[in-house]
Amino acid sequence: MAPPSAENCSSGIKASNISNLGSNFFFTELADQLQEDVSKPVTDVADKWKLLPHFLQLRGLMRQHIDSFDFFVNREIKDIVNAASNRELRSEADPKFWLRYTDVHVGEPSVDDDAYVSSRVTPFQCRLRDCTYSAPITVDVRYTRGRQIVVKRGVMIGRIPIMLRSCKCILAGRSEAELAEKKECPYDPGGYFIVKGVERVILMQEQLSKNRVIIEEDNKGNVSASITSSTHDRKGRSNIFVKNGTKVYLKNNLLGDDVPIVVVLKAMGMQSDQEIVCMVGDSPEMLDAFAPSLEEPYHLGICTQAQALRYIGAKIRNTTQNRGPGPSGMGFAFYRRASSPEEEAREVLASVILNHVPVINFDFRTKCIFVCHVIRRVLLTHRDRSQLDDKDYYGNKRLELAGQLLSLLFEDLFKRLNVQLKKQADQGLSKPNRTQSFDVIKCIRTDTITNGFIQAIATGNWKLQRFRMDRQGVTQVLTRLSYISCLGMMTRINSQFEKTRKVSGPRSLQPSQWGMICPADTPEGEACGLVKNLALLAHVTTDEESEPIRKLCFDLGIEDVTLLSGAEINASSNYLVFLNGLIVGCHSRPLRFVRLLRLLRRKGLVAEFVSVCLHEVQRAIYIATDGGRVCRPLLVCEKGVPRLTNMMMRQLSSGLLTLAELIRCGVVEYVDVNEENNCLIALAQTQLTVKHTHMEIDPLTVLGVVAGLIPYPHHNQSPRNTYQCAMGKQAMGTVALNQYERLDSLLYAMVYPQKPLVTTRTLDLVNFNELPGGQNAIVAVMSYSGYDIEDAVVLNKASLDRGFGRCLILRKHQTSLRKYANGAADNLRGPPEDTAAACSGMGGEPSAAQSNSAGAYSIRRDPRLRRFEALDKDGICQVGERLENGSVMINKESPISVADLNMGSGADPTPFKPTPLSYKGPAPSHVDQVLITSNEGGDLLVKGSADATAYGGTVTGRGVAARRNGA
Amino acid sequence: MSVNEHRPQPAEKKFESLEYTDEHSRTFVFGDEDHTLGNSLRHVLMGRKETRFCGYSVPHPSEPKMNIRLQTSATKPALQVLKDGLHEMVEICDLFDFTLDRAISDYDEQQADSTDERGIH
């Protein structure tokens, strides 16, 4: 046993160093000012809700998507390309050949006009032209060509769709005037993609955390620890569970049978029972519980590591899939081919089972300790079921954002590209006599990555070969019913649970969701509680480098766990320290450790989103730096006084101070769900006591964007708020400032939208006043008979005449003129002769009132031609023309044969058949605008939108009632 | 014209007397009339000594029709009472017009000292 006093001593010295460092920091200029303010008695921070606009300014309204995309494009993509398994490409045909990626970049958004020219593009052009808003991915490479080593920069390997308003988007950081120039709405939140002209959002996906131990009861009532291990290379799930209430086993898909856990330990080199018992725990109760498992290997005749390995090796499922048919070192091989069952078992234990615990050079020590810890927890829980983990607890959940999903996809596509390249290299190099030396770069097919991305985002089917992942509905079309529907979509969280399961757990509102997830905004019916929405200030973290934190932990006095014996690890005075689910070490003064780490974070020396959480029952400290955790800002309080002062508020509003600075000096901090367990959070200043560690910024932040629009929600029955959240998105109003230019397939736009008279604070924060949805109606409630149908209103006709509830309905109709493989192409044809003559007769300025419609009557003479009335000479309808049911809008004709090659090239004219685009609708309407453009394939694209005015009456009783509830 | 703009069609018949055996109890159907005439005419008819019963209704707001039910004593047929009532309405309008003119001139006199620059009437 190591002397505990020495350990304490050393950590004490280190810790005091840190605290000195901290206090030095405290006396910098900024802190001086802090002290000055703190010295004055702070009675109340007036209007602390005024922090909200600063938060939204700092983070942006829908920042989480953009942050994760930025992280992917700037960091993760480089990590993927530089990963050991992806970095280098070799060929079996020629050992001298290699290709090495040195760097990767994402360029500026552009569109390929044809095979040779690509031009810069704005998102708005993409929407109109049915293009994909994407940027090229280029790599820097070194490779061999013949005997030369070639260095090339900027080799394009594919295109990646660019998220709007992300750092790679041309809209990032533009002013309102600049955005207006690009025809973009300044209030548009961004965070979505434009794929083939369609706006699509990658929804946030809620999942159970990876690499964490979750102890639950399986369907047989056994206590089972399930660990989903996930690394870049492999994803797997292992269970360590008590079978039949006595023995502990390990279950993994790769193993045909459950394996006794002690056999696993022995196979990993922990041969001594004494050592195992020490690691698991040597208290009498623990021994009793563990004894049956400990005897198990002897019944099986396993004493040594070799025996254990042989036993496990025999159990490994012999599927080709596991072996990985792929070429060694590349592609989809999960582990190296092994010669003997023992070798294979060792390989499996090292890199497949619990693969998130690193095993370097087959040193299984950390993995053994980890497994023992899990056994210990399973046995403890087996005795005391109150220690079971709650799967629905939000601290056990991670949100997968666009960036993470794209990075998974990119890695898959990149590997596929490399496999293709390798195949071509093998072919090219194996040719015995070549006229010119083989150049891999010319073999790069950019389609693999480009189409892979477009397919995935356009369909929402996330298919990854490596992880056998096949998810549907990951992306959705951004609904542009109203501005709020668009915002609401960006905060939506999709759960991975199947919707048919009739379990209430995942659907119900968890107390741990407070402040993170909107309690009101969820759909009704099958997706109830599974689809959620983020609260106003909730923030989703991105992956953080964990290595510096690990080093810092050692600086703060952690003892390396690999150097300790089981007795020391399990000593009642010691707390285990976990970093992202891995055991790092032990600390005997956990409170001090936690306090110091938090102090460092508040001083800005540790990243702001690192969470530190002390678990007293498990006697463990959990540090998390991984991405996907939901967290929220809180005001830090000390001795019953918030560190935020009125002075700071004033400086904030005058622009002398920014919120980022407040976070950096620890006035405001982000706290995640796990760390919230160590906090005592006051709702209001009046409740503050000395014990409180934090204070809420404002109660309204528990609600999301959509629920925040409800006035006085706390006076409503709770389902009313939920109903309003669903209906508020359907409100008709203004979609965006560029709504009339957008040419959406269907647009309902109110002619005279109004700012609401009864407002909420959220309303101002989300710019609802600039893009209102609806009108204020004065409703008289009286009891009488005749028209008193429930949930209905009688509208005043004069109000309707004067424009109440008036709206425009614009519908897009489009067609493309295709070019066919045989050289034939679609054609536009003017209206039939008779009409054309009448049209030209109409030309010129209609003069006096009396002589107006002489021309118009002449057209109507031939009833067969009436449907061509709206057409101009070029065969496209004219703006302002009236369309009736059956009217031709675009008089297109197509070649009858598109297969016959002789048709196009021959001298005789290709026969055409008419394929006009005609207007269908019960009510006549008018052509509003016509757009002729070309799409990415170079095909001519004709879009037109027709509009029709409708009177109000779409204001349903339900809609009115919902808003009335609060007002 | 907008998609769902609704233009009410004028009634087919301006006046119709529903045929019943008794000429002293009738229901008259007025096309293109509503509460405006209905209620005031009813009121006037109520004031006539031959009237036993008078009531009016608008069966449905989207139909341009108004009904008056009139039952009279044996001295006069209902149709005659209705005509008398309408003549009385005309008289009332004339009386109102006369009274209004006098009121306006009274008001103008009263305002004589102040500058009066009212436009047309």
Next chain:
Amino acid sequence: MAATRIEAYRVEADQLYESYRSLTLAEVKTVVEHLREKLRIHIVKMDVEEMVFDLIGADASFANALRRILLAEVPSMAIEIVHVFANSSILHDEVLAHRLGLIPILADPAHFEGMLPGPAAEANEHNTLVFELDAAFVLAKGETGRQKDSSNGINTCDASTLKAPTRNVYAKDLVWRPMGEQETRLAERVPQVAHPDILIAKLKPGQRIKVEGWCRKGVGKDHAKYSPVGTASYRLLPSIDFVEPVLGEEADRLVELCPMGVFDIEDLGKGGARGAGRKAVVARPRDCSMCRECVREGPGVDRVRLKRVADHFIFSIESVGTLAPDRVLKDAVRVLREKCTSLLEAIEAEGRGDGGGGKG
């Protein structure tokens, strides 16, 4: 026998109206006979836009008939058909036409004929007024449009530097174009818009609106734009009296309670009852809004009686500016009269058409 039954019914039907009690109990009078005695009109306030008058002695059905006609059946002129030659503004043609229609047109409807509905109706100088609107925002070379341009009164650019300059199109930009003999016929009152400063649209540089609006005669029943009044309404005169006097400090309380200031204090001198010397009196019953503050609590609970005078209507007419309110009122009476005369004609026609089918 029969007579008494009728009278009994009449009392029941109209018993709300106190004015009729005498009528039904004494000799039987027709409504017009009654009105000859009782009808009084007193104008409280009258100018080009608004008129308030007391209508005393009439029945609510008349007041209501007048009100309904004022709103819906007095004819006036408004733009009905808009020919759009150019419209590059942000407004859609439909919206622009709708806005133009709502602009009050100062033209006497008496000078025009009504128009038959449907496309067959031919527009002519007797039923149509034509207004032209041609507005464009053209920036000369080098002009930014940011500076305020006051040289021609129309051009008002947004002074703020961030927003793009705009030119406002107002109702005054609508110019009447006389058709046929109209110029001489309407010389004494040239048709024009009633309010020149109604904003129709805002133009960005390069945008243009060129339209022609055809005015027709119509009534508010068809569309609210033809309604000559913003609103026409009546209320009954409140009648407030005391069951027993409210004196002294209680009187002050009562005066304070009323938010409309209906009550005043009358000084009774030292010899007043109980030596209070002060008494609450009803000074401005017209101002009462029937809010019932005075009888809700305090001294007035059982001493003040709030009622209304059943045949005293305070009538108010707000004109939109096309016709003076008294003219609208006179028109309304004429419309009511015409309704009756045309019905009489219709009855005659029906009788003739039936061939004396009235016998049964």
